[in-house]
Amino acid sequence: MAGPVDPAELVYIFIDYSNVTHEGSRELNIANDHFNVDLNRLVLTVCNGRKSGGVFIAGSTPQTAPTPAKDELAWRRAEHHGFNVKTFPRNASNKEKKVDSRLTCDIMLTIRKNPGILVLVAGDSDYSVPLEEARKENWEIEIWFWNKGKSKHFSNFPYTSLNFHYKSFVYITGPKNRYTFEISSDIIKNWKWKNEPIMECYCALNLLCQFQWVNKTTAHLYFDNETHLKQARGWLFKKYPMLLKEQGRVGKSVKVLQDKKITEDIVDLPQQNTDDPLDDQYVFVDLTESIILK
Template sequence: MAGPVDPAASELVYIFIDYSNVTHEGSRELNIANDNFNVDLNRLVITVCNGRKLGGVYIAGSTPQTAPTPLKDELSWKRAEHHGFNVKTFPRNASNKEKKVDSRLTCDIMLTIRKNPGILVLVAGDSDYSVPLEEAQRENWEVEIWFWPKGKSKHFSNFPYTSLNFHYKSFVYITGSKSKCTLEINSDVFKSWKWRNEPIMECYCALNLLCQFHWVNNTTIHLYFDNEIHLKQARGWLTKKYPMLLKEQGKASKSAKMPQNKKITEDITDLPKQNTSDPLDDQYVFVDLSETRSLSRTLFSLYSSQKSVRAKFSHPCKLQKLTKMASQKMPATSELVYVFIDHSNVINEGPRFRKLKLTTDFFNIDHNRLVITVCNGRRLGGVYIAGSHPPSEDELWERAKDLGFNFNIHPKKEKEKEKKVDAQLVCDMTEIILDKTPGILVLVSGDSDFTVPLYKAKEKNWRVEVWSWSRAMANDLMEFPYAYLDPHADSFVYITEPDSKRSKHSLEITGMSWRWKNEPIMECYRALNLLCQFCWLDDTTAHLYFDDESDLKKAEMWLSKSYPDLLVDSDPFLIVDLTKSIMLNK
């Protein structure tokens, strides 16, 4: 539950729009082909703002990788940018799947909620956004969801919700469709209007009709209606409002323009750049919608004067030479290392590093040893782990908690798509970037969704590293200093396949009753530079697997020497001994 209302709350409305989500789910909701379904972003903003004072608009979307961007999308984004909205688009991947859009909006939300509490409006239905929205509520922000009913996630049940089904006629328009009744308008006046759809949209909205039209060419448009009555009403409205449009063909004056008292496009007023003491103020857009509901209104665009600062990458890591180096000078930093682990990405991609024919059920990561590997002797500031919650991995999360790591698990059912994990890490990264003295941010993941917070970290003078499996490293992440996990896998990977057929030789150990009983086994394999493979038969008996007899003998000797009391009921191994070199710096 959110805390008490902040008396200094700004009451400004900040709107975040997932354009791809809105258009895709909208076409499905209204049963309209996606190619013909369009959203007027400015009218959408006016609709959800509902007469309140606007603080900023943030829009994210995607573009095809192998095909030209659809003209309807390109025009929507250009017009949004013209209005001063913050617009960012990302190319889809080779499978035409959208990447980075959710991360971008999540990062924008986390930056915005550092301002005086106001009203946060999300126009999206993806459950990934529930993570930053919950954080906004904790910061005393009011949160609203506006979206299509069929596309709204069940995770949004605790937030105030408004269905777009009640308002879509004010911002949706259909192109290319045909109806029984058609009104043709042919006028050279259209050439003088930058946003020529506006008078058409205004007409349909005034009549409370779904906007449907088709541009035949630059001067001719077909307006579609379901019946003759609506057509006559539209003709009458246009004749009264814009008489120059219905003048006889070719007789419109070349200088004929829209009357100044009937503006279609918004007037843009550019304010001078202003310095601000708030380092979070990357960009603001202010719109006063409280006085009038007409489309003629003034937008103010304000950009902070701060410029991004690139940093030279340099650190004492000797495990593997980082293959990408920046070339700029780096300000003084805390030199603390903050590690962010996408557990699901590491686990799912891990079996491929040696082409193991192995399911993720038997492929395991020792988080403590993974952190030791990527930290490489440097001072640790904190560890943040996000993942889903299969029952078989409960012990992993318990151990991470015992070590003092910050972890968040988001339950998912079997065969269900994982949600909210990336958003959780983006939120964690953004908070650390903004709250801590610049240090070293280490991402353990190969997912390109994380490029957004990584670039933000560099802007805030953080040094960035990416660690991932070689087969899973996204090309976009290679823009940062990076290293592969593959050469160091023996340090933190262990296989728990029962009755392993991979190894011909096994060693049985019995009598152990330690809390973290995998530790001496992991330590043994690590000392012998072998991939750890074992299986617990019961609570006290384990089988250790080896490829040859000599490795088995070496392991037996190592265990006898290092843990002579291994087969008795004792507890000679403490987890703190393993982690004391990188104790959390609190």
């Protein structure tokens, strides 16, 4: 059993959700309606194997319109992971209010503890003041954000670009693709892990994750070409063979690729880290699959 973690090695993460998603969609040139951030995978990316001391997330909601379902789902899933999530309504001009102040308060309260590692996932210059205070208290500071959205006021802090890591936590929903891999059934018992096996597959193949839950038990995975589709199917077969079970159905617009030798479909797959902290989190049950080539 591992011993207690040195407080100086604990990572405290502060995420400005609106800042991350808005700047990310612009940076990657993806429509905001289709741009999604899996907050748990973002936290795992930032931790990079280190122990988290706490995660604080702040975001905003429209004042008059309903909160987008994708944001509501992201926040609820984050809460189920034990993260601290606070949201605030925007003003009449659709401008954010209180988000920066909330995260600033969280930072100031946190740095009263024994010094550790403070990670800010935001690019707004308003956070430079609490970061300077944290530095005075001997905290180690890290900035993780998109290249174009980072304030010049952060130039004195260690910086890691999300541009080099986004495939581990960003996913696209909505746009359909000719090459579609359908997974159908109760993939996982605990809904908060619902995206994990899908995103892990795309990440292992170094592909930007594109999928859509068409209902509570069926997801369509999208690929740019047949080679990537076959690689994903082969990877899932090797990593989680219990996921795949042929349906044996063929329609006019659906072609089920027959199993010959799955390993032949795998072309130069990246090696998956066997120490992935997500590996033991999955609870898979009966799953069926088909590959649709329209």
